[in-house]
């Protein structure tokens with residue numbers, strides 16, 4: 001768990017959200033744009049890039065691997081692609097900060113290089129499980145080692161040759177799938193990955209846009225390194241995971257209505273809309289044109305009387321990062337909400353089940369952590385002090401709870417909000433949330 005943040009949010013109770021806004025660029029797509037742009041042939045132009053710490057860690061790592069990247073300037077990047085075999089050894093270990101996506105995707109991309117690399121991160125990232133990528137990569141012939149507990153630092157040594165494998169993933173993880181597909185670009189033969197449930201498909205879509213030899217057939221995705229990868233323009237839509245805080249905030253507020261434009265609406269990411277609608281949320285979706293292979297649209301939300309539900313397990317991977325904020329909706333709903341089949345939440349930036357249950361309890365809500373989920377009884381939310389434990393999504397989820405609480409909420413450990421949502425406080429203030437941010441005594 002990251003506890004290096006000393007930033008504190010204070011949210012006065014009440015208020016409402018209104019206005020029209022655009023949230024920053026999608027984090028998952030931003031990582032992939034830098035990685036694929038770097039190993040393509042030619043110059044890749046990216047717009048809408050997320051200038052948050054996680055995507056910036058990927059960008060800095062690519063620069064350390066010898067790739068020239070101009071920007072970001074107002075979300076624009078120009079990447080001078082070096083081709084699949086053009087990366088150079090980094091002078092030092094690559095520090096990927098708080099970003100699980102960077103570490104897992106780089107482990108696949110770097111496993112097939114002719115040089116060694118070390119991958120490290122912050123306190124939180126150094127505790128997250130990495131065998132889920134290193135084991136299948138080793139089956140492909142990669143020379144990759146974790147620390148004894150299966151965590152980073154990861155040491156990647158040059159492998160004689162990678163070979164394609166046929167791998168059934170035990171968990172529905174887009175990070176594992178993407179790591180293997182990226183390694184597959186360097187392997188002999190075809191690399192085929194089978195998912196137990198649908199997870200986000202940005203890697204497949206972007207590989208297609210860059211001309212790679214990728215095939216999707218139901219739960220199977222496969223790739224070879226045979227086709228040349230050509231530079232492509234990438235337009236990054238707004239991050240639905242960032243929009244989610246406002247979907248919940250506007251639903252639980254006492255009035256107002258909010259419109260979010262140019263949000264990514266890839267169907268492998270919209271589980272949060274389905275779950276909130278099942279709870280009674282009033283979310284209007286207007287689809288726009290697909291932009292550079294990713295569906296986008298406008299979302300309008302107004303307050304609604306929410307009801308507790310049993311969250312369908314098949315929606316879990318489609319809303320995996322949105323559960324902290326969905327739990328706030330559940331706390332404000334009438335009745336009981338139960339989530340099962342979501343043990344993955346225990347190995348994110350924090351143990352999101354334990355940390356959310358503690359915070360909800362501190363605000364007077366009955367929240368029972370389960371091994372693979374949580375049971376939340378909706379009720380009156382009070383003011384109080386909660387700990388975000390350095391987890392960006394937990395900090396922003398509890399910030400929105402201020403709209404429904406009957407007293408002020410103080411949240412400690414909020415510094416990591418910049419990993420996914422730079423400008424969150426300013427955007428939320430502009431929409432009407434009575435939030436302020438200050439440095440707290442460590």
Ligand SMILES: O=C(O)C1=C[C@@H](OP(=O)(O)O)[C@@H](O)[C@H](O)C1
Nearest residue numbers: 028101172173174175176320321
């Ligand atoms: O591939 C990605 O960009 C991501 C995949 C998800 O992780 P898992 O693949 O581990 O579920 C998600 O939680 C993370 O924020 C981003």
Ligand SMILES: C=C(OP(=O)(O)O)C(=O)O
Nearest residue numbers: 098099100101102321348
């Ligand atoms: C889990 C997350 O990201 P990552 O795995 O990239 O750290 C997240 O952003 O909620």
